[in-house]
Amino acid sequence: MTAVCDSCRHVIRNLYSHNMTAVQQALDAEHIDFSRDGRFDTPGHSALYSTYTLMDVKSSLIVASQLVKVTETTSSQAMEKEGLIRCRREVEDAGVCIGSLTTDQHIMIAPYMRKEWTELTHYFDLWHIAKNLKKKLCEFASVAANRVVGHWSETIIRHLYHVVVNTEPGNSLTAVKLRPILERKGLIDAVSKAGRLATTELESFHAEINRNAPKMEGFSNSGMLSWFVLKL
Structure with missing residues (x-):
């Protein structure tokens, strides 16, 4: 992939921050139903990056997203849990009130929800x-x-x-x-x-990213983040 220039990277990140702030401020419901999904940059269990995303089920708007690198965690499987923790921090800092979260049955997500996020209603897709x-x-x-x-x-x-x-x-x-x-x-x-509720629309969104960032190709941190943001 062609390297993302510094000026382009700066514009993309500013646009992303502006859009996320606007979406989060527009959510005025007391209890919002979210779905979540994690997208790995490669198939199998040797991924380098994971893009973790929260979507408002009612509006189909992306409300929070985090890019996690495997070196920031203990393994590629642990990236999903770390992504959820960061997304939780992002929406809570923005004052967004989550009513429920629908996820798949990831082996690290379910225990985290049961032990660390007990006040939230958790559903399996x-x-x-x-x-x-x-x-x-x-x-x-x-x-x-x-x-x-x-x-x-x-x-x-x-x-x-x-x-x-x-x-x-x-x-x-x-x-x-x-x-x-x-x-x-x-x-x-x-x-x-x-x-x-379901994670279907969110998974379709992640599938769209695969068209520009195929899992069989390697990307830099800024390149992976830029492709994700441009799809929002």
Whole structure:
């Protein structure tokens, strides 16, 4: 990638700061529902950068974002947690009141939310739960004796969506309704936290960045930040 000149970098960062301040000041709701997603610059578990973003679900506006470098954390997996911590600090400093946060089931995010951000309502993205469930059903049905389960997988997924959409978020009854079908503890725990909001639009935004900043190419810190800001 062509190096970003100092003057361009200065203009881009000023524009970003101005836009983020304007968006944060425009949010006047007492409890705003956010979704979050982390985008890594490379596939697999050897990423150098992670772009972490918070989106207001109602308006689809990006409210906070942080670029984390792996050398600032203990590992590439730890970048998502660090990104969330920084985004939390950014929105709290701006006086934005978060009502709920919808995330995927990242192994470091869930414990952090449970222990360090207890006052916030935390939901798991239903699409990710359904994707994980379908994968496990397919694995189970790959054994000849369990092949019949494969014919029921789509029905089970539809039932999962039906149960979550028609039950109040956070109600343990959601998991109870599915327990006769699935007795896997990890899935049951995830379903009990499933919400009606989603991270879909935010992930689509991160996918747009990939068009200009492909994961198979290396970028500098300023280059990665500039491509992200220009997409806002």
